[in-house]
Amino acid sequence: MSDDCKRTLDITIPVEEVEKTTRHVVEELGAKAKLPGFRPGKVPANVILARFKDQVRQNVLDHLLGPAFNRKASELSLQVVGTPTVKDLKFEEGQPVEFTAEFEVQPEFELQDYNNLTVPYEEQQASEEDVEARLNALREQRAEFVNVDPRPIEDGDFAVIALESLSSVGTEEPIKQDEMNLEVGGEYTLPEFTENVKGMEVGDSKEFDVAYPEDYGGRNLAGRTVTYRVTVNGIRKRELPELNDEFARDMGDYKTFDDLRDNVRRSILAEREYVARERAKEAIVDLLSNAYTFPVPDAYVNQQVETQVRRQIRNLAAQGADMNNVQIDWEKVIAEQKEPAAKSVRAGIVLEKIAAAESVEVTQKEVNDEVARIARRENVAPAALRERLEKDGSLGRIAHQMQTDKTLNLLLERATKVPPSPESTAPEAEA
Numbered sequence: 001m002s003d004d005c006k007r008t009l010d011i012t013i014p015v016e017e018v019e020k021t022t023r024h025v026v027e028e029l030g031a032k033a034k035l036p037g038f039r040p041g042k043v044p045a046n047v048i049l050a051r052f053k054d055q056v057r058q059n060v061l062d063h064l065l066g067p068a069f070n071r072k073a074s075e076l077s078l079q080v081v082g083t084p085t086v087k088d089l090k091f092e093e094g095q096p097v098e099f100t101a102e103f104e105v106q107p108e109f110e111l112q113d114y115n116n117l118t119v120p121y122e123e124q125q126a127s128e129e130d131v132e133a134r135l136n137a138l139r140e141q142r143a144e145f146v147n148v149d150p151r152p153i154e155d156g157d158f159a160v161i162a163l164e165s166l167s168s169v170g171t172e173e174p175i176k177q178d179e180m181n182l183e184v185g186g187e188y189t190l191p192e193f194t195e196n197v198k199g200m201e202v203g204d205s206k207e208f209d210v211a212y213p214e215d216y217g218g219r220n221l222a223g224r225t226v227t228y229r230v231t232v233n234g235i236r237k238r239e240l241p242e243l244n245d246e247f248a249r250d251m252g253d254y255k256t257f258d259d260l261r262d263n264v265r266r267s268i269l270a271e272r273e274y275v276a277r278e279r280a281k282e283a284i285v286d287l288l289s290n291a292y293t294f295p296v297p298d299a300y301v302n303q304q305v306e307t308q309v310r311r312q313i314r315n316l317a318a319q320g321a322d323m324n325n326v327q328i329d330w331e332k333v334i335a336e337q338k339e340p341a342a343k344s345v346r347a348g349i350v351l352e353k354i355a356a357a358e359s360v361e362v363t364q365k366e367v368n369d370e371v372a373r374i375a376r377r378e379n380v381a382p383a384a385l386r387e388r389l390e391k392d393g394s395l396g397r398i399a400h401q402m403q404t405d406k407t408l409n410l411l412l413e414r415a416t417k418v419p420p421s422p423e424s425t426a427p428e429a430e431a
Contacts, residue, residue, distance in 0.1 A: 004295040005104040007078065013068050013097040018060065025059040061091065069101050079106035082299030104297035111353055114411060117287055120420035121280040121412070124272035126265045134264050138251065139240050145181070148235040152199045155185035159197050160234035166207065167227040175226075179233065197230060205231040279420065281408040289347035296345045304341035305334055348404065355407045362402045370398060 026045045029052055033043045049056060065086060073080050084103035091097050145158060153159050159182045165175040185194050192210040200206060207229045216222040241247050248260035309330065316326060354360075368382075371389065375382040389395040 005081070005107055005297045007103055007105055009069070009072055009076075009101045009103075011068050011072055011099055011101060013064050015094065015096045018064065018091075018095075018097050021063050022056065022060050025056055025063065029056065029059070057091065061089075061097075064097055065099065068097075072101075073103075080104070081106055081297040104299055107294040107296060107349065109292060109294040109350075109353075111350070111357060112291055114288075114354055115414045117284055117411060117415045118418055119280045119283045119287070119412065119415045121276055121415070121417040122419050124269055124276055126268040126272070130268055131261060131265050134268060135243060135261065138264075139243060139247070142241050142247070142250070143238045144241075145236040146239055148237050150202050151235070152201055153184055153197055153232065153235055155194075155198065156237075157184045158182065158236040158238060159184055159200070159232055160236060161197070162231040162233060164229045165226050166229055168224075175228075181236070193230075197232070200230075200232045202232050202234060205229060276420075277409075277412065280412050280415070280417070281405075284408055284411050284415070285344070285347045285351075288350045289343040292346055292350055294346070294349075296342050296349065300345040300349075301338060301341045304345055305337045308337050308341065309334060351404050351407050354411070355403055358407070358410060360403055360407050360410065362399050362406065366402060367395070367399050370402060371395075374398075 023045075026048045030043045030045065030048050033048060033052070035043050035047065035051065038044075038047070069084055081104040084101040087100040087102055089097075089099040148157065161180055161182050163175065163177045163180060182193060182197060183189050184198055190210055190212070192208065196206055196208040207227060209225050209227050211225045212221040212223060214223045241250075243257060245256050248254040248257045251260055254260045254263065312333070371386050372382050375385045378385065386395065389398065
């Protein structure tokens with residue numbers, strides 16, 4: 001723990017309160033106990049104390065320690081973080097209960113000026129070239145494949161082939177596909193396929209070798225040379241639809257192609273605006289985390305690290321990794337996450353204080369709308385999702401994240417905006 005966040009309290013619970021709580025616990029157990037020779041609910045207190053000594057002791061402590069600590073922390077106006085650790089517990093019959101609580105508290109600090117932060121941001125635009133590129137991409141998605149009269153295969157054709165491997169492919173099963181579309185000369189078609197299939201006609205068969213590059217990513221084929229038999233079953237061409245009013249109506253609720261074009265422009269602007277704002281808000285978080293040096297509670301840092309590690313595990317599992325066999329030094333990963341997690345937590349604490357200062361709140365309707373949005377995305381009933389989120393504590397985290405986002409939007413609106421550096425606006429970052 002950080003010494004600046006760590007606190008200890010020595011707490012004494014009067015013997016009168018201990019004895020009263022003990023009587024209450026004994027009564028509770030007596031009402032439920034079923035012992036030979038006694039009617040239900042009529043077991044004497046001394047028998048309960050003798051037969052259930054350890055359970056009585058634990059139940060008494062459960063009733064006493066938490067409330068006693070909370071009262072003391074409230075009297076001292078302490079903002080406690082996490083669950084306290086009980087040390088040096090003394091609990092003897094006829095004596096007060098004494099213990100020491102070790103815990104962490106929220107750090108204390110003064111807010112700096114946050115109303116004129118300098119962040120990278122500029123208004124987004126969508127050029128005619130951008131709109132045309134997006135429309136052409138939509139056109140590609142609506143392309144149709146039509147059969148071609150028999151002739152030799154050319155570049156740009158889609159050959160309908162049957163494919164069979166004749167040599168080892170490094171897997172238990174050979175490669176065999178009765179029908180696949182091969183784009184002759186395509187960007188993702190290996191040169192050996194293009195060179196050998198080009199010029200073939202429907203009904204032709206051919207055997208040839210394909211040398212896979214060392215960085216090839218599929219079916220353990222990297223670095224291997226495989227012999228294939230290919231039979232051509234057909235030839236197709238890809239036909240693109242015309243960009244006109246009919247195309248627009250096929251794409252959705254658009255009356256004219258101009259309506260579709262306007263929507264595409266708005267979509268591009270909205271996407272770029274979202275990316276630009278998210279980058280600017282990330283810059284604000286960095287500014288806040290670097291502007292303050294107060295210590296942060298380990299409880300928050302550990303929680304953040306755990307969240308990050310769990311996310312990495314989910315990502316690896318989603319990519320098909322066998323988590324039982326994957327070799328990762330998780331202790332090293334956790335150690336590396338500590339510093340960035342502390343910075344993130346520090347910025348979060350600052351944002352919480354700014355939210356309080358600016359009275360930034362999230363309404364119940366806003367939370368309900370967010371739950372409904374998540375439910376639509378996950379294709380579940382909103383009521384079932386809410387019950388699950390309330391049960392696992394996620395609903396509070398969602399509301400807190402919404403408040404954080406509102407606070408960041410407020411800071412962005414008040415910030416001085418400067419053009420971002422070229423490397424932060426690379427096209428690939430727009431996805």
